[in-house]
Amino acid sequence: MSKEHPLSPEKVEKVFLSLAAAMLLVFLLALFYSAYAMGMHLPGRDGEINPTMVRETPPFDEPGLKQIEPGRYEAVFLGMAWAFQPREIRIPAGAEVTFITTATDVIHGFHIEGTRVNLMMIPGQIGRATYTFTEPGEHLIICHEYCGAGHHLMYATVIVE
Amino acid sequence: MSAPVVASPEGFELPESQRRVILWMVYLGFAALAIGIINGLGQALNYANIDILKYFPGMRTYYQGLTVHGVVNAIVFTFAFTNGFLALCTSRALARPLSGGLLWAVFVTMVLGTLLAGYAMATGQASVLYTFYPPLQAHWSYYLGLALLVVSTWITAVALFLGVRGWRRDNPGARIPLMAFVSVATYAMWSLASIGIAVSVVGLLLPWSLGLIAYSDPLLSRTLFWFSAHPIVYFWLLPAYVSWYVMIPRQAGGKLFSDPLTRVVFIMFLLLSIPTGFHHQYTDPGISQGMKAIHATLTFGVFFPSLVTAFSIMYALEIGGRARGGRGLLGWFAKLDWRNPALVAQILAMLSFTLGGATGLINASYNLNQAIHNTAWIPGHFHMTVGSAVTMSFMGIAYWLIPYLTRRELVGRGMAVLQSWIYFIGVLVMARGLISGGLDGMPRRTLLMEAPYSKPSWELAGMLTGLGGTLMFIGGVLFFAVLIATILFGKKIEGKQDVPFTETHIAPASSGWELNLDRLRWWFVAAVVLILIAYGPFLVEYLPGNFTSPPYRFF
Ligand code: HEM
Numbered sequence: 164m165s166k167e168h169p170l171s172p173e174k175v176e177k178v179f180l181s182l183a184a185a186m187l188l189v190f191l192l193a194l195f196y197s198a199y200a201m202g203m204h205l206p207g208r209d210g211e212i213n214p215t216m217v218r219e220t221p222p223f224d225e226p227g228l229k230q231i232e233p234g235r236y237e238a239v240f241l242g243m244a245w246a247f248q249p250r251e252i253r254i255p256a257g258a259e260v261t262f263i264t265t266a267t268d269v270i271h272g273f274h275i276e277g278t279r280v281n282l283m284m285i286p287g288q289i290g291r292a293t294y295t296f297t298e299p300g301e302h303l304i305i306c307h308e309y310c311g312a313g314h315h316l317m318y319a320t321v322i323v324e
Numbered sequence: 325m326s327a328p329v330v331a332s333p334e335g336f337e338l339p340e341s342q343r344r345v346i347l348w349m350v351y352l353g354f355a356a357l358a359i360g361i362i363n364g365l366g367q368a369l370n371y372a373n374i375d376i377l378k379y380f381p382g383m384r385t386y387y388q389g390l391t392v393h394g395v396v397n398a399i400v401f402t403f404a405f406t407n408g409f410l411a412l413c414t415s416r417a418l419a420r421p422l423s424g425g426l427l428w429a430v431f432v433t434m435v436l437g438t439l440l441a442g443y444a445m446a447t448g449q450a451s452v453l454y455t456f457y458p459p460l461q462a463h464w465s466y467y468l469g470l471a472l473l474v475v476s477t478w479i480t481a482v483a484l485f486l487g488v489r490g491w492r493r494d495n496p497g498a499r500i501p502l503m504a505f506v507s508v509a510t511y512a513m514w515s516l517a518s519i520g521i522a523v524s525v526v527g528l529l530l531p532w533s534l535g536l537i538a539y540s541d542p543l544l545s546r547t548l549f550w551f552s553a554h555p556i557v558y559f560w561l562l563p564a565y566v567s568w569y570v571m572i573p574r575q576a577g578g579k580l581f582s583d584p585l586t587r588v589v590f591i592m593f594l595l596l597s598i599p600t601g602f603h604h605q606y607t608d609p610g611i612s613q614g615m616k617a618i619h620a621t622l623t624f625g626v627f628f629p630s631l632v633t634a635f636s637i638m639y640a641l642e643i644g645g646r647a648r649g650g651r652g653l654l655g656w657f658a659k660l661d662w663r664n665p666a667l668v669a670q671i672l673a674m675l676s677f678t679l680g681g682a683t684g685l686i687n688a689s690y691n692l693n694q695a696i697h698n699t700a701w702i703p704g705h706f707h708m709t710v711g712s713a714v715t716m717s718f719m720g721i722a723y724w725l726i727p728y729l730t731r732r733e734l735v736g737r738g739m740a741v742l743q744s745w746i747y748f749i750g751v752l753v754m755a756r757g758l759i760s761g762g763l764d765g766m767p768r769r770t771l772l773m774e775a776p777y778s779k780p781s782w783e784l785a786g787m788l789t790g791l792g793g794t795l796m797f798i799g800g801v802l803f804f805a806v807l808i809a810t811i812l813f814g815k816k817i818e819g820k821q822d823v824p825f826t827e828t829h830i831a832p833a834s835s836g837w838e839l840n841l842d843r844l845r846w847w848f849v850a851a852v853v854l855i856l857i858a859y860g861p862f863l864v865e866y867l868p869g870n871f872t873s874p875p876y877r878f879f
Pocket residue numbers: 360361362363364365367368371390391393394397398401453454455703707710711712715767768769770771789792793794796797800
């Protein structure tokens with residue numbers, strides 16, 4: 164059987180599997196480098212909330228954009244069937260924005276297309292993501308999790324000026 | 325040193341009633357698929373801005389249809405086919421019948437489950453998609469139906485485990501035949517994996533839908549769901565791997581590379597399939613980054629056995645192609661038997677799976693996931709895995725399995741080969757559309773043709789989605805034409821038939837370390853330990869949970 168091959172299959176197997184393992188390892192290290200050395204983080208544990216009392220609980224009692232210091236903003240977003248509140252924010256180019264999110268009823272999604280801001284809005288959980296908008300332009304915020312019959316109607320806009 | 329992967333290579337006939345019940349399971353699976361591809365066409369055309377859904381009788385919303393598509397394809401079709409197929413593989417490998425009573429119980433449970441879930445979906449009381457995340461609340465019969473479908477896999481597992489136990493009692497000291505080992509390992513993995521969904525559905529959602537519990541915890545239910553629903557993708561895939569490992573080498577004229585390596589691969593799936601569920605929750609708040617990183621690492625680990633599989637399959641195909649006169653570096657590939665529909669469907673399935681696997685690795689890539697999570701990229705990815713690699717493998721298996729079970733020759737071999745190519749090209753075109761759209765933010769699970777927002781770049785993506793989906797649909801219709809023609813008009817096969825099992829290049833050892841591979845009980849315990857490491861810290865920190873969400877029925 165192995166006479167047809169210049170290399171024995173057993174040898175080819177070892178090489179193939181070593182390369183496969185090395186490839187996976189290199190990919191994984193690159194990812195953790197980008198996360199922990201370059202600061203591209205995933206959301207983590209950022210607090211819980213009672214979803215029936217969202218509007219009485221700070222900071223969700225005042226949804227919208229707030230300047231923290233020059234060039235830095237906080238944007239508090241609520242997801243509800245079937246709209247985001249606020250529906251639009253305007254920020255200057257170069258601004259660093261921290262999005263703070265939750266849902267008032269069912270699960271919604273919060274994806275700012277063209278960026279890596281991608282959060283689930285889960286009732287009972289508070290989400291957080293920070294992003295710096297360098298270029299002027301418009302981004303859609305899309306609800307990308309099914310949230311009922313009007314799911315496709317749910318969006319908002321980020322305008323970078 | 326060649327060795328077969330079954331106990332009695334000379335032959336074994338299934339008892340008549342078991343042959344019949346396995347046939348009915350396979351029929352149930354394909355009947356579900358037939359409904360599924362009709363809805364699939366409607367969805368693909370939605371992304372191309374073409375509305376055919378309004379012609380679907382009784383369909384109220386896009387999302388009702390999408391729920392049906394997910395449930396009948398990803399749950400009823402896969403479970404029904406696998407329950408039947410791996411029961412046959414185990415029984416043939418051991419050359420002994422399984423418990424006929426249990427097999428009939430499997431079938432009846434599946435029918436009941438399908439009817440209960442089907443009632444809720446058809447009446448529009450369960451448009452919560454096949455992921456059923458609370459606090460969207462479906463009718464109780466939906467949860468009960470899904471629970472029964474899971475129970476059917478447990479009954480199958482019991483039938484397989486009892487079969488192997490009986491065989492070991494009668495053959496003390498003998499190695500478990502490989503074809504039985506891989507089947508049982510698949511069910512061992514899934515029995516453990518399905519505990520998450522069982523706890524969530526039976527313990528929380530069913531009583532909640534009956535009004536016995538007022539509140540749900542959406543994050544906890546999502547976590548329990550993905551505890552089971554990542555490994556479910558391996559429960560979909562492993563039956564195809566069983567065919568790729570122990571049947572395809574024979575059908576291609578080659579040999580399986582190694583018996584022990586194959587066992588190691590299935591044990592790795594048992595160990596690593598489950599402690600990876602957080603890779604579906606990378607963008608969920610409420611789960612720490614450290615836990616997500618652990619699951620990411622284990623996910624990269626569970627990718628490894630699939631790379632081993634790629635090696636084994638290429639070995640088998642190359643041997644086969646060279647034996648048929650193929651020369652040179654790649655000439656053997658062209659020399660494979662491209663007229664055998666069972667082989668063609670599965671080779672194309674493998675090609676599709678290389679792209680499905682590569683996109684899957686991207687999904688698994690921790691923070692990179694934020695670029696594509698819940699965009700159209702995701703259905704682009706999984707139609708190249710479950711939607712074609714698995715589905716086309718099951719179709720390819722059907723091309724010998726239906727003749728085997730009905731004792732009728734396949735009708736329309738040429739059409740069967742054509743069918744595979746059309747479906748294959750279709751899925752590549754559709755995935756190209758969904759993937760490029762997804763990279764540009766096009767969302768999944770969305771009635772896009774009625775959305776008030778859009779981007780110019782989505783237009784081409786949507787058109788390709790619609791075109792590819794239409795090709796897939798045509799490929800699917802041709803498959804059913806072949807199937808029905810065979811059942812109705814196939815020439816009677818006289819004489820004995822057998823399952824197409826292979827021989828191995830490296831045989832199982834009868835002494836030494838390899839015997840430990842057969843100790844599935846140990847491996848099962850090791851899998852439990854890994855699960856405790858991967859989920860324990862989260863649960864300790866998170867429980868008793870945040871049960872504050874009232875139910876909603878927004879559909
Ligand atoms: C004619 C063949 C098929 C076509 C045209 C098709 C098309 C589609 C499309 C366009 C979507 C995305 C819908 C959306 O996100 O809004 C989708 C979702 C899906 N498809 Fe298919 N599909 C086909 C066959 C299959 C098969 C064979 C399977 C599995 C065995 C499958 C499993 C799924 C699943 C699980 C979803 C996700 C449902 C959800 O998001 O809840 N599909 N399909």
